[in-house]
Amino acid sequence: MVYIAFLILYFLAGIVIVIKLILYGVRPTKTLAWMLAIFTIPVGGMLFYLLLGRNRRKNKLFQLKRTDEIISYLEKAESHYESVTEEEYQEHQKLIRLITMNCGFAPSAGNRLKLLKNGDATFQAIFESLQKAEHFIHLQYYIFEDGELAEGLFELFKQKVKEGVQIRILYDGIGSRSLSKKYIKKLQKAGVEIYSFLPVKFGKFLSSLNYRNHRKIIVVDNKIAFTGGINVADKYLKGDPDLGIWHDMHLQLEGPVVHSLQAIFVMDWFLISNQDDILSPSYFTTYKKMGNMTAQTVHSGPDEDFSATRQLYFSLINEAKNYVYIANPYIIPGEAILEALKVAALSGVEVRLLLSDISDSKIVRWCVRSYFEGLMEAGVKIYLFSDGFLHSKTIVTDDTVSSVGTTNLDLRSFEQNYEVNVAIYDDSFAIELKNDFLRDCEQSIQLDYATFVKRPWIEKLKEGVAKIFSPVL
Template sequence: MLFYIAFSFYILIGVSIVIRLLLNGMRPTKTLAWLLTIFTIPVGGMFLYLMLGRNRRKNKLFRLKHTSEINSYIKEVQKYHEFITDQERKEHQKIMSLITKNSSFPPSTGNSLRLLKNGNATFQAIFEALEKAKHFIHLEYYIFEEGKLSQGLFELFERKIKKGVAIRILYDGIGSISLNKVYINKLKEIGVEIYKFLPIRFGKFLSSINYRNHRKIIVIDDQIAFTGGINVSDKYVQGDPNLGAWHDMHLQLEGPIVHSLQAIFAMDWYLVSSDDNILKTSYFYPHKNAIGSTAQIVHSGPDSDFSATQHMYFSIINEAQDYVYITNPYIIPGESILDALKVASMSGVDIRLLLSKKSDNAIVKWCVRSYFERLLQAGVKIYLFPEGFVHSKTIVSDDTISSVGTTNLDIRSFEQNYEVNAVIYDDSFAISLKNDFLNDCHKSIQLNYDTFVKRPWHHKLKEGIAKVFSPVL
């Protein structure tokens, strides 16, 4: 009798999940994959779906952007941007409009942007800027690890708090899982406000473990900000014993564009703390009118209506006339980006991808490589950087548009993570990023299609097995 009750309950849950799948409007292939998983793996299939498969955009588990407080706040943020003229926005009007609709932040001009390559240059600039803080310091990181960098930050925070500077820190519950409670308590004792983003909790384990805050943001007095691929970890300055030196790209920003990053931090802070005091325009400070770069912030997450970062990549690739150069460690693009790359390449656009020869994850390595044959066949040029590990997330096109940020070229970044990128509409900046890319290509190994297709069969088998896991990597 007990068996029949349990079996009936199992069938009832299974039917409810099937109905949910059909109502969510997933891609047919994804829906079919989950149906097969649910009905071929007893109990475990349902568990995997509840943890990894639910459509957060459709279900609106995170309703942050639909609160009246946030809607009012975004309208106020928009007033603090220096809007550009129709003439200035003519060349990239479509992508500017797309990002504005997706992320609510219009482009602004008069920005000073500084490209920072690798950890030493990045953290030197960050510490110099932090030392100048007078009002507040806001930090948001996916990985915040203990070491020399974290100790240096602690000592700086201690000095700044004594001078009346307010310090707030957000760190991801999974990415920073190794962060010691002793260190966190020391920060709290000196007056730092610190929150964990989506912590692992028994009651919310299934609903939150797969949705992470992958952003890296620092905002200082609303005057200077930083974003990019570099986390707070000593491996960015000391290297990794297994992978060697970590190569990454970061960005220092000054000007009206900083308002957007401050707003993103404020909304994330409000999500975890429920403190609406952060949603005040008193955190916005005026910027001097200056001639500078036009730039725009694009952000997305599981609470977004659309994947704004994916749309950004797709639009840049689709609009390219001459070339698109992409540096990214995790190229698991999904069908839309994959088709965009292939179509652009076959149309005569010079498409180049730069990533590491080494990988920090075996499954990810083989999954990434599973796309190489199709891309090479379409004429896409692929370069493997042999020295250390490339962690940069950049794209540059046609000497006119580029982006630096946190977004990987994979389904996780597009669908499941909170991400942020800066899109720069500046010729000189694009040319600088292009030249850096080409310099790295000269140091790299270019794959050849005829050679690659002859790779060992067991490599192809590993690629095929790894590709099955692409939706959750």
């Protein structure tokens, strides 16, 4: 009787899930695959669906309620922009409008942006800025690890709290799982407010495990901000025993664009802590012109209607007329981006992809390589960086527009992670990023299509198996 009752309950639960798949499924092929898994893999099929298959964009399980306080806060942030009109950037009108509609952040003028390459330059700039903090420090990272870097931040934070500086820290519950409770308690004892973003808890295991906050943001006094690919980990300074030095790109920002990064931190903080003191108008600064660069912040997450970061990449690739240069460690693009890359290359646009020759995950490495043959057949040039591990997430097109941020070119970043990028509408910045990209290409190995297609069948088999898992990598 117990067995029969279990079968009936399982069948009824399966029917409920199938109805949800029919109502909210994104693609027919994916919907059919989940339906087959649920009814052909006992228990496991349903568990996998609950963990990995639910459409967060429809269910809105993690949606930040746009309360009156949040709406008022965002309006205040917008009012501090030195804004620009779309007419000032005729060639990028569609992209500007797309980001504004998706994210609510218009482009802002009067900014000064600086590229920071690798850990030494990045953390030198970060520590210098943190030392100058007078009012508050807001810090958010996917990976925050114990080590010399973390200890250096602790000593600095301890001193700053004594000076009356408010310090708030968000760290991801999975990405920073190795961060010790001892270190967290030290920070709390020193007066630092610190929260874990979606920590894995028994009651919320299935609803939160697969949805992570991959953002890296620092805002100091609303005067200077940082974002990009670099996490708080010693491997960015001393290297990794297996992967060598981690090469990455970060961004230092000054000017009104800082307000949008502050707004993203505030919304994440409010979502997790439910503390509304951070919505105070005292956290705003009216800017004088800091530079002559125009920038626009792009953010996305599993609780939003559209993946703004995917649409950013898609638009930049489609609008390119001369070249598209992308540096990214995890290129598992999905159908839309994959087709856009092929169409661009077949149309005569020079498309280059720069990836790391080594990877921090074998299955990810094989999955990434499973796309190489089709891309190269269409004319895409692929370069493998071999001097350490390349972790940068950049794109530049036509010497006019570029983006630096946290978003990988994969389905996880597009669908399941909270991400942030900055689109920069500035020729000089684009050319600087392009020249750095080309220097890295010179140190890399360009794959040859004729040679690659002759690789052993066992490698093709590994690639094919790994590709099956692309939606969850």
